[in-house]
Amino acid sequence: MSDILQIGASGVLNYGKAIDVIGENVSNAQTAGYARRDVKLTEAPNGGSGILGLAQVTGNGVTTQSVTRAWDGFAATHVRNTASDAGEASAVSRWMSSTETALNSGDTGTDGQLTSFFTSLTALAANPTGVTQQTASISALNDAAKAISSSASGLKNVSDGIKDEADGGVSVINSDLTTLAKVNAAIIRTPSGTDSAAGLADQRDQLLDDLSSKIGINADIASNGTVKITLSGTANGQTLLSSTAAGQMAGSFTASMDSSGKLTIGVKDALDSNNNKNMNSSAGGSLSGLITVASTVADERSSLNTAASSFATQVNDWNSQGKTPAGAAGGSLLTITDNDATTLATTTSDGSQIASANSSSPNGNLQSVSSALRGSNGIEANYATLVSTNAQVTSSAATNATNTENLYTTATKTRDSLSGVDVSTEAAELLRYQQAYNASAKILQAAQTTMQSILELF
Structure with missing residues (x-):
């Protein structure tokens, strides 16, 4: 009798958990950074104690082996790389467009006023x-x-705006690194294959996506789920976060601008706080774009x-x-x-x-x-050259921003097709697990009826 109770109870428990996971998938179908959960159910091992504590029970039913994320590491890396390129190109394009406005070219603009003079x-x-x-x-x-x-x-206002954006970006990066360090520590403490571990992995990857839009990074995810982050494009391979020493992170990113408008982003190594470098030779991310466009302005x-x-x-x-x-x-x-x-x-x-x-x-x-x-060295010629050069750079930046954004969008769609939630598929899975849950409940009901009939014999 105990084996049929075990089978029914394990089915109700584990199929119920599978239904909960599907419900979580559906409710988070539109949640950014959420990766679909899959429940892996296996036959419960034979032997051991059954639900009534009797020894050597066989046929123990079903058990949940793990809750996994539908995730493709290559696709995720590709998204981060394209996000980094798109972030850099977007920053350059936005601020070059602002310089075009500042130069105020045209019949009623600065060059028009010069001609009027x-x-x-x-x-x-x-x-x-x-x-x-x-x-x-x-x-x-x-x-x-x-x-x-x-x-x-x-x-000058454009330069000031670039500095303000750099300050905001640096603040977000430092905050993301602090949070990632805590996530690394939490991942180490959390059993793998659990829903909690999957949630932490979602948080980790969403923070990595946010970081990659602002700075070019290399993210190496260890077998235990923790991540090591290094700054890309630099020969010294500065470590921003260490997966082997969870909690260690970059001392800080800082932004400074000299009187001419040149921008410098300072970086401290996570493993050596005295290793102060700058991002001027790094590649990717909006901060890199801000360095470039600040120099142009x-x-x-x-x-x-x-x-x-x-x-x-x-x-x-x-x-x-x-x-x-x-x-x-x-x-x-x-x-x-x-x-x-x-x-x-x-x-x-x-x-x-x-x-x-x-x-x-x-x-x-x-x-x-x-x-x-009014010669070749006159103000009209000098201003026309400035406006023309700016227009060429602005046009090229806009084209690059469009192209990199398209690549990022394509990469995101590819990743989401692998890890996103399809409501129709989830509905079919929900029906399958509900039927299994109902069958398990009927097994328990049959066991209860049988037990009651046996007891009535005495």
Whole structure:
């Protein structure tokens, strides 16, 4: 009698557990990072004590061998690698698009204001003593200076935004590494093949996905489920998390930016807190993209500073070579501090200070504007080169971001097709286990009836 009770009880217990696992699968079908659970049931071993404690019971029913995750390590690694590439490309594309906005190119933008200034000087040359033309010219110069200053400020704001994003990324990375260290420790303490172990593995892999979008990593998962993480793309192979010493992690990631806008990400080795390196030679992840785009923006800011300083010098030199309508020597019309384009400004709002004349005619100096200010080294040409170069880089970055995002999406779909939950399949499995559960319950019912009938004989 005890063997039939054992069979029925084991069926109710273990098929019930299988039903619970399927319920968990269905309820987490849309949960990010969740890998489908599979229950492996096997025949209970013969021998030992049965449910009534009688010795040498045979036919012990069914037992749960393990709860496993539907997971493909190669597919998961491919997702992390493509996520790293997509994160890097996205960061570059987003911030290059912001630089395009900051440069404010077009008919009403900075280069348009520069053209308007030179157009106003042409009108002034036709009437060098006209107050209306003088006022229009000095106003156009002021607008051009403000436009350049605004573009320079916009580029600086882009640099500041990149730094803010880097600070946020560093904070998340440090938090993820701290959590992963705790997960490693929990995995060591948790029996393998259990639902708890599967949950910890889900958490581990989701954190790895999050990390890989921000930094390029190599993740080596040990047989016990713990993970060792090293920074990719560096010759020294810095360890960010050690699976053999659960709880050890990188001391910290730090972000710093110099006055020019160059970004540096500092990294400490998990196993040697004195091993301070930087990510500048690493590959992948949004932080790597931020390092790259910060350098590009810093170079553009430097180019604009140079162009603005040259413009101020050229305008002031040109004006100093002429005479105002009142006969005075032309003075400085523009000022700039420490070659910083954000400080570019006019020195006067009085259009009569424009030195339109030279020794030969009232508009002689104005006639030399093209050769003095509009050549290949003039502000228009310099700004056009800056805008054109930026447009090419921005376009290339957008294309790269689209391509890498598509690769990441494809890799994610492939992984999810292997580890994701298909509700139709789960429904079929649920029906199968419910039938087995009901059959086991009937076995218990039959055993109870039989036992009752036997007892009634006495």
